[in-house]
Amino acid sequence: NAGVTQTPKFRVLxxxxxxxxLCAQDMNHEYMYWYRQDPGMxxxxxxxxxxxxxxxxxxxxxxYNVSRLKKQNFLLGLESAAPSQTSVYxxxxxxxxxxxxxxxxxxxxxxxxxx
Amino acid sequence: xxxxxxxxxPFNVPEGATVAFNCTYSNSASQSFFWYRQDCRKEPKLLxxxxxxxxxxxxFTAQLNRASQYISLLIRDSKLSDSATYLCVVxxxxxxxFGDGTTLTVKP
Numbered sequence: 097n098a099g100v101t102q103t104p105k106f107r108v109l110x111x112x113x114x115x116x117x118l119c120a121q122d123m124n125h126e127y128m129y130w131y132r133q134d135p136g137m138x139x140x141x142x143x144x145x146x147x148x149x150x151x152x153x154x155x156x157x158x159x160y161n162v163s164r165l166k167k168q169n170f171l172l173g174l175e176s177a178a179p180s181q182t183s184v185y186x187x188x189x190x191x192x193x194x195x196x197x198x199x200x201x202x203x204x205x206x207x208x209x210x211x
Numbered sequence: 212x213x214x215x216x217x218x219x220x221p222f223n224v225p226e227g228a229t230v231a232f233n234c235t236y237s238n239s240a241s242q243s244f245f246w247y248r249q250d251c252r253k254e255p256k257l258l259x260x261x262x263x264x265x266x267x268x269x270x271f272t273a274q275l276n277r278a279s280q281y282i283s284l285l286i287r288d289s290k291l292s293d294s295a296t297y298l299c300v301v302x303x304x305x306x307x308x309f310g311d312g313t314t315l316t317v318k319p
Contacts, residue, residue, distance in 0.1 A: 137311050138298060139255065152306070154306070155308070184252075193243065200257070200300075
């Protein structure tokens with residue numbers, strides 16, 4: 097049982113390049129999330145999904161796109177990377193709970209540097 | 212105003228001390244509340260969920276005040292291993308919002 101995995105762990109991009117970050121979970125969770133965390137700050141929600149085939153914008157969606165074609169995978173795309181997108185990206189998954197949300201389980205993070 | 216606000220600290224306390232963190236939220240429709248712990252450069256991990264009746268897990272006690280829209284975390288008998296950043300999380304209908312975190316350093 098791997099939990100939540102993220103690929104790649106680290107990447108360096110040049111301004112204007114594109115890339116896709118992959119998140120996979122094996123816990124059959126309905127909900128999946130992409131966050132970014134800048135130094136000294138908390139996690140900010142980029143996009144999230146409440147089920148296969150659905151996506152929604154979070155707090156900071158500009159410059160990113162997502163897709164959830166399979167329940168276990170959630171992809172985050174950067175079409176034209178900018179230095180402001182240098183950050184650590186965390187993926188998480190969860191299930192809906194009686195109070196709205198259950199525990200989120202996080203992947204180990206992807207460290208992205210845009211030059 | 213941020214949707215979830217925490218005192219950033221840092222809190223520097225000696226071993227054995229009791230320390231309390233507060234967190235306020237602005238969305239009165241929020242349904243779920245959590246405290247997560249994050250160690251340096253690692254992923255956040257659940258410390259405990261927060262229930263209206265309050266809940267305790269060993270040395271940790273969490274409280275929720277819906278009327279005043281704040282949650283709290285109390286750590287008793289602090290250990291060196293408690294040094295970390297503590298993140299307050301508020302969720303509604305699947306969407307979650309994190310506070311910026313409160314940094315705790317426990318010193319010998």
